[in-house]
Amino acid sequence: MYEKNHYVKAIKACKYFRTKYPDIDLGPEEEFFSNATEEIKSPVLSTDSNHDLILKRLNYEQFQRKELCKLRDKLEQQKKVLQETIANRKKFLSSLPSHLKALKKASLPVQHQLGVLHTKNLKQQQLAELLPPPLYVTYSQLFAHKEAFGENIELEITGNIKDALAFTRRLANKDTATSTNLENSKLEDDVPDEEEDDGQRRRKRPKKVPGMENLDQSGIYQSHPLKVSLHIHDDEASNSNSAKLITLKFEYLIKLNVVCVGVEDSDEVLPNSILCNLFPDDAGLELPQQSAKLCIGNSCSFDERRTLRPYKWAQHLAGIDFLPEVSPLVSVTEDPNMETVKHSSILSALSLYRQQNRVETVVQRIRARKKSQLALE
Numbered sequence: 001m002y003e004k005n006h007y008v009k010a011i012k013a014c015k016y017f018r019t020k021y022p023d024i025d026l027g028p029e030e031e032f033f034s035n036a037t038e039e040i041k042s043p044v045l046s047t048d049s050n051h052d053l054i055l056k057r058l059n060y061e062q063f064q065r066k067e068l069c070k071l072r073d074k075l076e077q078q079k080k081v082l083q084e085t086i087a088n089r090k091k092f093l094s095s096l097p098s099h100l101k102a103l104k105k106a107s108l109p110v111q112h113q114l115g116v117l118h119t120k121n122l123k124q125q126q127l128a129e130l131l132p133p134p135l136y137v138t139y140s141q142l143f144a145h146k147e148a149f150g151e152n153i154e155l156e157i158t159g160n161i162k163d164a165l166a167f168t169r170r171l172a173n174k175d176t177a178t179s180t181n182l183e184n185s186k187l188e189d190d191v192p193d194e195e196e197d198d199g200q201r202r203r204k205r206p207k208k209v210p211g212m213e214n215l216d217q218s219g220i221y222q223s224h225p226l227k228v229s230l231h232i233h234d235d236e237a238s239n240s241n242s243a244k245l246i247t248l249k250f251e252y253l254i255k256l257n258v259v260c261v262g263v264e265d266s267d268e269v270l271p272n273s274i275l276c277n278l279f280p281d282d283a284g285l286e287l288p289q290q291s292a293k294l295c296i297g298n299s300c301s302f303d304e305r306r307t308l309r310p311y312k313w314a315q316h317l318a319g320i321d322f323l324p325e326v327s328p329l330v331s332v333t334e335d336p337n338m339e340t341v342k343h344s345s346i347l348s349a350l351s352l353y354r355q356q357n358r359v360e361t362v363v364q365r366i367r368a369r370k371k372s373q374l375a376l377e
Contacts, residue, residue, distance in 0.1 A: 026061060027057070027060070032056070040059050128140075130165065132226075134320055135251075137318050138259065138317045139155060139228050141317055145360065153230060153233065153363060156228075157227070158227050159224075159225045159227050161225075161226075167224065167225060219255065221253060221303070223252060223253055224251065227250060229250075231244055231246075231247050232246050232247070232363060232366060247265065253310075256295055257292060259314045260314065261275065261308060261309070279312065279365075282313065284302070284310060284311045286301060287302055289322050317359065
C-alpha cells in the first residue's frame with residue numbers, strides 16, 4: 001500500500017504539472033501523421049501504444065522547435081544586414097542634397113555649352129507662378145512663341161522674390177476679407193438708414209484730382225515687384241550666341257491695371273524712340289482704359305518722364321482687352337455708297353488688331369527698327 005500510494009502520488013504530480021507555457025499543447029495528431037518523417041514515426045519507444053505515440057509526438061515537437069530556432073537565427077542575421085543597409089541609405093539620403101547641389105553647379109558649364117539651361121528654366125518657371133496675371137500671359141505668349149517657332153529671343157524674370165511672395169499673401173488675405181465684407185454689407189443693406197434724407201440734402205463735393213507731381217506720392221504708379229525682361233537677338237545668325245540687339249522690360253502697374261514696356265538700360269537721348277508709334281496712333285502717352293484715366297484724372301496723361309509706357313500692343317500681349325471709346329461701326333456719313341468703304345475699313349482694322357496681338361509681328365518690327373537705327377549710326 002505504501003508503494004502504491006507512492007506511485008499514485010507521482011502520477012498525480014506528473015499529471016498536474018504546471019509548465020512555463022500552460023496554454024501550449026501538442027500539435028494535433030493529424031498533423032503529426034501527415035508531416036512527421038519516418039525516422040520519427042518508425043522506432044518503437046515504449047510497449048504501451050499510447051505512451052509510444054506521446055513520445056513520438058514530443059520528438060516531433062522538439063524537431064520542429066530546433067528548425068524554428070535555426071530559422072530565427074537566420075532571420076536575425078538578415079535583419080541585421082537590412083538594418084545596416086537602411087542606415088547606409090539614410091546616411092546617403094541625408095547627404096544627397098549637397099551632392100545634387102554640387103552636381104547642379106558642375107553641370108552649369110555643360111548646359112551653357114549645349115544651350116540647354118535646364119536649371120535656369122526651372123527657376124524661371126517657379127518665379128512665373130508669382131507673376132500677376134497680365135505679366136504671366138505676356139511671359140507665356142513670348143515663351144510659347146520661342147519654343148514653337150524657334151524665335152531668337154530670351155526671357156528673364158527679375159525682381160525681389162520676397163516682396164512678390166508678400167504681395168501674393170497680402171492679395172490672398174485681401175480677397176478673403178473682401179468676401180467677408182460683402183456678406184456683411186448684404187446684411188446691412190436690409191437695415192433702413194435713418195440719415196438717408198439728410199444725406200440727400202447735402203451737396204456732394206467733387207473729388208480732388210491729384211496733380212502730376214503728386215501721382216508718384218499717392219502710389220498710382222506702383223508696380224509689381226517682379227518684371228519680365230525680353231532680350232531680342234539678331235535673327236541673321238543661326239547660333240544662340242548671336243549679338244543681342246535690344247532688351248525690353250515689362251512691368252505691371254497695380255492700381256492702373258496696365259502693362260508698361262520700355263527699353264532697358266538705354267543710353268539714347270530718346271529711349272522710347274524705337275517703341276513709340278510701333279503701331280499707328282500708339283505713342284504710349286495715352287492710357288488705354290477709362291478706369292486708368294479716372295485714377296489719374298481725365299486732364300492728365302501718362303507721365304512722359306517714365307521710360308516704361310503703356311503701349312496698346314503691350315496690353316494685347318498681356319490679354320487686357322478693352323473696347324474702343326468710339327465704335328468702328330459708327331459712320332460719319334450716311335451715304336449708302338460708302339458701305340463698301342466702311343466694310344473694308346472695318347476689315348483692315350480687325351486685321352491690324354490681329355497683327356498687334358501676335359508676338360511675331362511685334363518682335364519683327366522692334367528688331368527691324370533697331371537694325372535700321374544701328375545702320376544709321
